[in-house]
Amino acid sequence: MIFGAVVAALLVAVGGCAAEVPAPTPNAATAKTCRSLVSALPQIVDQQRHREVEPASDFTAAWGHPAITLACGVTKPAGMNAASKCWEVNGVGWYAEERDSDIRYTTLGRTALVQVTVPNKYTPQANALVDLAAPIKSQVPVVRTCV
Template sequence: MSPQSHPTGLFRLGRLPALAGVAAAVAVLAACSGPVDLTAPTPQAKARTICRDLVSHTPDVVDSQKRREIAHPSPYTAAWGDPAITLSCGVPKPPALNAASECFEVNGVGWFSEKQAAGYRFTTIGRKVYAQVMVPKKYVPSDPLVDLSKAISDQLPVVQPCV
């Protein structure tokens, strides 16, 4: 079947400029979403260098989402996509995390998971510093933790492995 005779008409040569215009408009709107409003943590002195190193080693793309600008830039935060997947390093221990909490591993990184209204909050377990990743519902069941695990493994020293 030739492009001009496709039954939906989407592939007719006359429709390509219109589709390109729509795609360009969508790209412009996506780019106009603005910086991510993310409150930076205030890590303790011993965690600051570790967190700066972690954030500086995070990938530019997480779960196929590009890095985003943050409204109040901090060396302890990073964001990707819209809605934003966010990473905050040097956060306090989650109140619900205790010795009986379930731990799961992604590429050697232990995580504590908490369901939130807007998605999930994952906090590293067994590291010298707590780092949190917020994952909006839009990205479930994908796993941005896979893309972040190398930087976390390399930059956040293990104190106790996830068991």
């Protein structure tokens, strides 16, 4: 009886290893771009290994504990507008939102909005963006450069 409880507890613990990342619902053209991006992502970001996400999606990815997360095909953040400050990291423009426990970055000037959330544990948080710049540049076309 005790053995069964221990096994059940271990299964719950192992099943809980996936990072929770809300799955975006992009339109067909954006979905194609996002699938290409996600398939081109590195296995390691900011020295953190790739991990599974829940719910499973073609548009999300995660690395490390706590999770650095990526979602492609997201909607524009409420505070992002034409006057928003654009931070460029390795040729990719980002809008940054500092929150309580993380910084959420959203690409600017690309055909698909890509959002990367980096917990405060990882400093500087922009290191994750360095590792993600090449696949974003190669898979998500630029419409307007960061100004």
